[in-house]
Amino acid sequence: ETMPTPTLFTEMDTLQHEGDELEWRESARWVKFEEKVEEGGERWSKPHVSTLSLHSLFELRTCLQTGTVLLDLEGYSLPQIVDDIIERQIEEGLIGPELKDKISFVLLRKHRHQTKKPIHRSFADLGKSGSGGTRSPARSPAAGADFNRSTEDLRSKQAASYGRLRHAQSRSMNDIAETPSTDQMKNKFMKKIPRDAEASNVLVGEVDFLEKPFVSFVRLSQATTLGGLTEVPVPTRFLFVLLGPPGKAKSYNEIGRAIATLMVDDLFSDVAYKARDREDLIAGIDEFLDEVIVLPPGEWDPKIRIEPPKKIPSADKRRKSVFSLNELGQMNGTAGGGGPVSDEEVMPAPHELGEELAYTGRFCGGLILDIKRKFPWYLSDFYEGFHIQSISAVLFIYLGCITNAITFGGLLGDATDNYQGVMESFLGTALAGTVFCLFGGQPLIILSSTGPILIFEKLLYEFSKNNGIDYMELRLWIGMHSCIQCFFLVATDASYIIKYMTRFTEEGFSSLISFIFISDAIKKMVGAFKYYPINIDFKPDYVTAYKCECLAPDPSKSILGLNVTALDWTQLSKKECVKYGGSLVGKSCKYVPDLALMSFILFFGTYTMTVTLKKFKFSRYFPTKVRPLISDFSIFMSIMTFVGLDMLIGLQTPKLIVPTDFKPTRAGRGWFVMPFGKNPWWVYLASSVPALLVTILIFMDQQISAVIVNRKENKLKKGCGYHLDLLWVGVLMAVCSFMGLPWYVAATVISIAHIDSLKMESESSAPGEQPQFLGVREQRLTGILVFVLTGVSIFLAPILQCMLFFFFLYMGVASLSGIQNGLKRKLEKFWDRIKLIMMPAKHQPDFSYLRHVPLRRIHLFTLLQIVCLAVLWILKSTFLAIIFPVMILGLMVVRKMLDMVFSQHDLAWVDDILPGKEKKKKVDEKKNTKKDKKKGKGGEDREDVSVLVAPDSNSEWAARCQPGSYYN
């Protein structure tokens, strides 16, 4: 009895008159939702929720009470089944034997299914549908007038049909093909139907020879393919036939829709499969009626087709609640998230980080668990990477990585007098990234240089230059100390303190990073206008007044006296002129025309195009397969478009020059840094103090990014490895220090982008069902490929500078607003709350926390968060930037203090609850659930209700649920 019943595909065919012929024409189908044949449009409607009338359900109930119900009929062909039905009806005295032939004739007419017609038919049709409104025969009787055809009309037409029946007895009674046609076999709709599905066929129609309706519900003992009966080659299990006297086609149609809707209902289909008799079916309808949702006629137009909801109650949940009226009571009730966020129910789930961050108390306990957890997946981490989606992910992340490598390389080169430059940056990124993706605990994390580290290096270099200490050697020792400190943190399971980071901290951190990206992009773009200044006062007419001449220096003052006269000064370029001591004179010397504006246009154009293309996924244009492609490759396409445009125009827009030889950027340093010899011995020990700062920085940066990547909503299945990650970051610190390469740590924004580009969604099965987010394609391949490619790209062609700026802007905005993949992410909640401030209350979206927390408390929380961000931003801009990691710790302290301002209830909705408080809350919650359950107990509840509805009879409600009493 517990075996799951097959899914039912329901097809409803109605009896139509094709000229003088009778035929069954498909009028609607259900996999989960209803799809109707638009007869005029010759197409399928969009899937929609079947809105029924209460009336038709009651009529259906009566039909099943009075008609023939044949359960577990042995059926192998339609004629035989039809015969059996008619025999039974005659036996039961429902019809006279004289009707047998006629009914049989009608039921065995051929079935015409709605299949897609190729568009090119339209031109073939051109000739056919001549002037004056004669319509092509394929659709002539359609278009809404069917049910309006007068009864006389019907009679005359049917008379002709039966006439044929009488006069041509030699002709087969049976119009239906015995095997499915090729049209049926080839029907692409098949892939929308689950494999184990069985069909239920609903046949309704009006005939002139009946005085009262002919109703029959048949369940076959075995699902059987009944020839051309069903649109798709799915074996039929159920058959519902309703033939009635003429004039009531609309009613019949509605009854047909009602039984079809019932058949695809999970609970009723169970009943239908298991029913022992007619009464079981009736009881099934009554159960369905109990659960039914009612819309008041004055508040809703029945003609509106309701789109399938994002989420529907699962069959199991409904099964549980079907006898407990509690659920119904909750409809629109006080508790419950509902609305667009209905997955968050009575209370948001507490902040959970899983057992990966549990404090083991053993030496390296966490690390060992990490390895044990990740090892079994190691092989699959490779073969699961082979997927078309990986290509777009690699491309996207590769662009991000080289951008980062180039930018940070350039900045590091500036900061350290080229001790580390673009070359080292590329090499280090490739090396560290590849190693981490090969052996790290969470290979979806992308390592990169980050802002705080850049600032630290800059300060360190200045310090060592001013104090005569060798920078590279000092850096090496800091790296080694830091590595050892990381090992210590790994061995002691220190990562568990990450637990105390709630959404508040994460939002603060990642918003800050996003803002840094955005502000960098804008700063750099504005910088271009400084580097290529525009001559504001230029007057086109006075073009003659603008020039820039190189004047030879006064020969007497010149050191290179010899050259002064030898050179043709007018032929020198700007740089040469300055080099040889000449002076530039003229109005146009300090201006560079067009380049800055052109850069701006390219920068902004690329950004706009990317954002536009990104949204293309949600547009209606182009086939479903093309749209996500356009969306995924939006960055690539935009960059290519605008780089192409730039090349086409040919302006010398600023380009970034990348190295051409494989050698350290600064001449005179090798690929290996020696640990001893250049600094006094005490430096080796003292360097442990700055190393501590670096360790905190690395630890916080790495683990927060990891927490964000490992969030529950990303549905990662292979577990994470915080300790293992940290171990490798430590190792790479040491290795990079030895080779004089920059240090690397998890980059939040690119890692999120990586996750997003690997998200998997279910291919929705039933038409109208929402695709589900299934998880992330967890593997090591994309990461490895990205970094190998980065390594190979050391000698890249010159890159358009403004594209870099664009990339910065886009990364920042994308991580802030979640446009990257359109899937809502937690970070977005912060953004949502900021937007709420600007919205009048009545226009705010129906976020679940708005139902549970007063708006002013939410605003207060958001404002406090903004203040924190502002403070962080200010600190970041001062020399305090180096203690950036400590600031994150500060955020955690602020969050702890918020416990005093906000109630745990409010925080549970707006933020998360801290570990200590969590238990308290959980206890509360359990108490509530217990109460709920106690109340939810079906029997008790229903008895109580009966007290209400009928004070004098304690059992009336129960009695009502029995067939024949409540709904009769």
Place this chain on the structure above:
Amino acid sequence: ETMPTPTLFTEMDTLQHEGDELEWRESARWVKFEEKVEEGGERWSKPHVSTLSLHSLFELRTCLQTGTVLLDLEGYSLPQIVDDIIERQIEEGLIGPELKDKISFVLLRKHRHQTKKPIHRSFADLGKSGSGGTRSPARSPAAGADFNRSTEDLRSKQAASYGRLRHAQSRSMNDIAETPSTDQMKNKFMKKIPRDAEASNVLVGEVDFLEKPFVSFVRLSQATTLGGLTEVPVPTRFLFVLLGPPGKAKSYNEIGRAIATLMVDDLFSDVAYKARDREDLIAGIDEFLDEVIVLPPGEWDPKIRIEPPKKIPSADKRRKSVFSLNELGQMNGTAGGGGPVSDEEVMPAPHELGEELAYTGRFCGGLILDIKRKFPWYLSDFYEGFHIQSISAVLFIYLGCITNAITFGGLLGDATDNYQGVMESFLGTALAGTVFCLFGGQPLIILSSTGPILIFEKLLYEFSKNNGIDYMELRLWIGMHSCIQCFFLVATDASYIIKYMTRFTEEGFSSLISFIFISDAIKKMVGAFKYYPINIDFKPDYVTAYKCECLAPDPSKSILGLNVTALDWTQLSKKECVKYGGSLVGKSCKYVPDLALMSFILFFGTYTMTVTLKKFKFSRYFPTKVRPLISDFSIFMSIMTFVGLDMLIGLQTPKLIVPTDFKPTRAGRGWFVMPFGKNPWWVYLASSVPALLVTILIFMDQQISAVIVNRKENKLKKGCGYHLDLLWVGVLMAVCSFMGLPWYVAATVISIAHIDSLKMESESSAPGEQPQFLGVREQRLTGILVFVLTGVSIFLAPILQCMLFFFFLYMGVASLSGIQNGLKRKLEKFWDRIKLIMMPAKHQPDFSYLRHVPLRRIHLFTLLQIVCLAVLWILKSTFLAIIFPVMILGLMVVRKMLDMVFSQHDLAWVDDILPGKEKKKKVDEKKNTKKDKKKGKGGEDREDVSVLVAPDSNSEWAARCQPGSYYN
């Protein structure tokens, strides 16, 4: 009995425990849709459709059957009413007399209403809600846990309350204020409730002293304000009380929601007002149940709040159909547009142009009718213009007019060697526009120069120059002839042929105009790059190589020999250099840096900003009053922003210079053209031939624009005046010809913009109801103001050229896609259909014609339309442009030919039906309607149904509708 019943406002209060106190707290309210109090969020939910459970409706039915129903009770205060109810219950033996005090005590507890709390309370709250989760008293018992409170808890709390009752008999039993509080009086919600409204109050709660429910339904004989009972000072007419034993709060709540929903139902509230006894009410519920819309539980989550639909069935329509089950049968049925376009029902309304275009057959018959029609409105045409909306309309259209005036002025000046220039253009626009708006038949039409006329003038000028004919005099004669020809057309009611123009022709014409605008904008923008060429090969380092020197001409060759040496050639500007015969030498001479790019940025930025701001109306930000303002002034704000930006940057971006003196642009011509003297006599006669072309052009251009403006969907109430319009256009032709001003005719795009900017929407009354488009503010004032302002603006400050280009682009795009006011217009349908081509079928929106016409036919129609447009475009670009008006006639011929390709049915959906065919179609339609009506006859229909549902009893269905049989 036919007097309309007042609207009901329903408030539902539930019994709550505030510490030891009992109180009634508002939990939901209904004006039309349900608004729930989000207790946790301390706010009102968005209005939504009340989703009920069938169960609660049946329970309510039982409640009314078993409880006390008091109709037309004389009530003046709540205590007295409560006393009456309890007395009756005791009389009927439903409760024992010992409960009287307790029930009375509970029912007279004070009511707490949900009123908005100011946001600044949040900071005051800060201190109150200390640490550890104690929540502020105002919301402590809320947040979804209310109904979960255990019964014991309730008992102990209530015991305390009743304890007070016993121990403090001196204290008043009555907590309710006798008069409404200031909070109630000041409630802003009042304005959402119709003035004549009465209240119905629903009180539900659980109490520990009852063993069975206490139910009472009261209708007062007079609506009475019962003190603090209702949130707003609306007198109460109905009172529903449900008190029950503890543990079933959710059920009670649902029953309360059910009766509240019923009370706001138009039909049930009628029943409630008129009911003579309990049975009438029960019958009302049964009627409601008959109409109810049912959603299957497996396809819909009851927790989802359904947003109010755009359109709900009117009470009248429902009243009509309540006994005819036909309507229910149509639910999602074959016929019926439904979906987002549900206003178009079974068949689109035929193409109607109203009696204004009827052929009278009398001399000036149409004109006289026009005058008769318009005259009664003449006074209101002025005072109805005084509205704040007019200001934004004037500003917007004024911008459009001066843009047109400047642009066409400039182009005309070019084409006619300044015989007509910017000055004439301004003057003519002001003159013609003012006259037309003062006396024209359709003052919403804006006159302007148009493209075809420009082309005609150009050809005419070239012709007269080449043939030695005086242009101004020739033009005067053409104008006069044309004026007379217009008079002839007016006198013969010729405008009636406009009837043959269907949507096909209109779409073709207005799309073409839109495309001309867009292409002009782009052409002109590209032109800027030609006028200010960019030096593509500029190398910043070789700035020294770029200069432009003015070299003196060879003195021997110079004509102005004397000056050659006297001049300082290096100081001359480009123009002076050329003037004095110098030659410009250097790499930078032919380039102008930055200006073109800057223009482009300003052009594109303005456009983007306008489109973005335009969409602001639909965003959620800012209060409802601010948003449309931002939207309406988007153009103004964008232009101001970017003009400001331009001034801030200070680049010499191209500006258009407008005249500084009031005199004809060309020296030597006066403000009046003499008709005789310069051309031979035969020219005066021959000019009637080109005049004929002009007349056709004017006629088509004018009347098509008029048809578009007068479209039914604009809901114009004051009628139109095609003949009167044409008369004035003719008069103005003559006047302008005499003064040497350009000719003016209705401009489609600006006229549509004018209409759009004057559209009126209803202020939605009930929360959740859609505002309705009421019509257009029809008046003469905005038009007159626009043209007076245009006249005053002759000496405008220099205008940014790129803003003109922007304006062209925007006007074109706006008229194509209807972004101007967000309201769907017919022209949009063409655009929609073009978009359909790019959409896969399953993603297409649910347009009604898609349900009725096969997709390939729709595509074919669209493609044919595009081909026509392309042909028109090509013709327009050749010398054939002058016969442009004839091309429109061509479109009408093509449309006539489409009758042979498409059936009338398809054309009725996609286009309109031509007058001749219309009749045929109408006959068909009537036949259908007749059939429908025949079928729709209530009684007959229901009898037939009964045949179906119960073959053995013809009257069972009828019997079922009686209380006690069907639903019991």
